[in-house]
Amino acid sequence: MTELSPSLEALVAELGKLPGIGRKTALRLGLHLLLQAGRTRELAAALLRAAEHCRFCQKCGNLGEDELCPICRNPARDAGLICVVEQVPDLLAIERVGEYRGVYHVLGGVLSPLDGVGPEQLRLAELERRVGGGPVREVVLATSATVEGDATALYLQRLLQGGALRISRLARGLPSGGSLESADQLTLARALDGRERLS
Amino acid sequence: MTELSPSLEALVAELGKLPGIGRKTALRLGLHLLLQAGRTRELAAALLRAAEHCRFCQKCGNLGEDELCPICRNPARDAGLICVVEQVPDLLAIERVGEYRGVYHVLGGVLSPLDGVGPEQLRLAELERRVGGGPVREVVLATSATVEGDATALYLQRLLQGGALRISRLARGLPSGGSLESADQLTLARALDGRERLS
Numbered sequence: 001m002t003e004l005s006p007s008l009e010a011l012v013a014e015l016g017k018l019p020g021i022g023r024k025t026a027l028r029l030g031l032h033l034l035l036q037a038g039r040t041r042e043l044a045a046a047l048l049r050a051a052e053h054c055r056f057c058q059k060c061g062n063l064g065e066d067e068l069c070p071i072c073r074n075p076a077r078d079a080g081l082i083c084v085v086e087q088v089p090d091l092l093a094i095e096r097v098g099e100y101r102g103v104y105h106v107l108g109g110v111l112s113p114l115d116g117v118g119p120e121q122l123r124l125a126e127l128e129r130r131v132g133g134g135p136v137r138e139v140v141l142a143t144s145a146t147v148e149g150d151a152t153a154l155y156l157q158r159l160l161q162g163g164a165l166r167i168s169r170l171a172r173g174l175p176s177g178g179s180l181e182s183a184d185q186l187t188l189a190r191a192l193d194g195r196e197r198l199s
Numbered sequence: 200m201t202e203l204s205p206s207l208e209a210l211v212a213e214l215g216k217l218p219g220i221g222r223k224t225a226l227r228l229g230l231h232l233l234l235q236a237g238r239t240r241e242l243a244a245a246l247l248r249a250a251e252h253c254r255f256c257q258k259c260g261n262l263g264e265d266e267l268c269p270i271c272r273n274p275a276r277d278a279g280l281i282c283v284v285e286q287v288p289d290l291l292a293i294e295r296v297g298e299y300r301g302v303y304h305v306l307g308g309v310l311s312p313l314d315g316v317g318p319e320q321l322r323l324a325e326l327e328r329r330v331g332g333g334p335v336r337e338v339v340l341a342t343s344a345t346v347e348g349d350a351t352a353l354y355l356q357r358l359l360q361g362g363a364l365r366i367s368r369l370a371r372g373l374p375s376g377g378s379l380e381s382a383d384q385l386t387l388a389r390a391l392d393g394r395e396r397l398s
Contacts, residue, residue, distance in 0.1 A: 004291075005264045007245075007252035014245040017238070018228050029217050031287050033246070034253050034262065035307075039216070044246035046206075046213040050229065051239035053206035063233065065204045088230050092203075108234075 008034070059130070061106030061123050063088050071095075071103055078102045080137040082130065084156060086110050086144060094142065102140070105130065110148040111155055122152075124159065131160055138166040145172060207233070258329070260305030260322050262287050270294075270302055277301045279336040283326065283355060285309050285343060293341065301339070304329065309347040310354055321351075323358065330359055337365040344371060 004012060008030060015026035033040040056062070057069035064070060071077055081102030085091050091104050107122045131139060141156055143149035157167050173191040174183055183191070203211060207229060214225035232239045255261070256268035263269060270276055280301030284290050290303050306321045330338060340355055342348035356366050372390040373382055382390070 003269075005253060005262060007249045007264065008262060011245045011249040014242045019231050020224070020227075025219070027288060027291070028219075030249065031262070032218050034249060040246050040250035043213045044243040044250070046210045047232070047239050047243035047246070050206045050210040050233060051243070054204060054233050063204060063207055063230070065206065070202075089226060092226070 056106075059126075060104045061088075061108060061126070062091055062104060076101070080135050081140070082127075082136055082138070083140040083142050084127065085142050086149070086152075090142065090144075102138075107143075107152070110143060110146075110152045112148045119155065124156075127156075128159065131165065136165065138168060141167065141169045145170075255305075258325075259303045260287075260307060260325070261290055261303060275300070279334050280339070281326075281329065281335055281337070282339040282341050284341050285348070285351075289341065289343075301337075306342070306351070309342060309345075309351045311347045318354065323355075326355075327358065330364065335364065337367060340366065340368045344369075 003009065004027075011030045011033075012023065012026045015021060015029050016023050018026075021029070033043065053065045054063055055065065055067075057064050057072055058067050059072045060069060062069040062071060066073070078101050082105050083091075083094060083100060083102055084105045084107060085094065086107050086109060088106055091106060094100050094104075105123070105127050107124070107127075109117050109122055111117060111119065111122070130136065139156075139160055141153040143152045143156075153169055157169075160167055171194065172187075173194055174180065174187065180188070202208065203226075210229045210232075211222065211225045214220060214228050215222050217225075220228070232242065252264045253262055254264065254266075256263050256271055257266050258271045259268060261268040261270060265272070277300050281304050282290075282293060282299060282301055283304045283306060284293065285306050285308060287305055290305060293299050293303075304322070304326050306323070306326075308316050308321055310316060310318065310321070329335065338355075338359055340352040342351045342355075352368055356368075360366060370393060371386075372393055373379065373386065377386075379387070
């Protein structure tokens with residue numbers, strides 16, 4: 001079998017380290033880039049620019065280009081309301097809704113002992129410090145509706161509770177547009193448990 | 200809605216130009232890279248090395264690092280047998296079988312008028328020159344078993360036929376391991392048409 005040329009092999013190996021990209025896809029991406037002269041260098045330049053300029057917000061862990069991210073710098077945002085999310089894409093998803101006016105705290109993952117992620121691996125001390133040090137009224141736990149997300153929320157609840165701090169969790173129930181028939185048992189059970197009284 | 204930082208936005212835009220990668224995946228990949236310090240620069244370095252060193256074989260269009268690719272340079276390969284493929288991954292797939300001892304010709308695509316790919320966009324003149332100029336006994340048309348692949352093979356057959364040149368096409372039939380029941384009508388029809396007499 002013919003080997004790839006050394007530099008292509010190295011590129012395929014690097015691309016193959018990306019999440020969800022296997023060797024076959026990595027080879028396809030690598031060839032695609034090399035087939036279009038200039039694209040390879042453009043992507044490399046974008047990567048280097050991002051590596052140079054992007055940094056994590058010292059306060060919330062969001063990505064920005066300064067010490068504090070645009071959300072933490074924005075005086076119109078309510079610093080008394082902290083929404084705790086797993087990763088930056090979760091923050092972006094909530095921002096897309098356009099209704100949330102508080103600030104965020106990015107944990108950097110969920111508790112997952114099997115994957116070696118314990119409390120020390122997440123940005124928990126920073127969160128405790130923020131909650132303890134400022135006029136924080138409410139913490140919204142917006143981890144995923146998964147076993148790990150629930151466990152992390154429970155851990156955070158125990159860690160933070162006390163005083164007048166309100167701790168909340170995103171609502172669980174039927175997803176909008178979802179039919180009752182196609183909902184799984186757990187979703188339906190949570191929707192029943194959390195039923196809202198109308199009158 | 201919060202905008203991404205300019206350098207991250209530029210990176211996501213570049214990643215999103217890759218085939219099969221939408222904006223959401225591009226954002227996930229970009230964040231993944233930035234979360235692991237050093238990985239972004241390593242990928243950029245691999246891209247630059249590949250852009251600098253990789254080049255297409257002057258003869259067959261395969262990717263290598265010299266004027267001629269390792270296959271064209273190999274005196275043990277039969278230069279009288281040319282296998283015509285669409286793209287470099289197809290060549291690699293045939294090499295993986297490990298039985299083919301001839302050389303290749305990479306077209307760079309298939310005829311597809313709707314996508315603006317005509318004969319001028321493919322490496323057809325180079326193929327004609329190779330077939331006309333050397334002791335080529337046989338050309339194996341190994342384009343895909345698709346409408347475009349078949350049309351390209353037919354075009355090549357008409358372009359090249361004449362003299363003692365043998366032109367062949369990859370066999371069509373049931374895929375190995377495929378059940379008859381699950382085979383589509385066209386595959387089954389081709390398998391019947393091409394049935395081999397056993398006795």
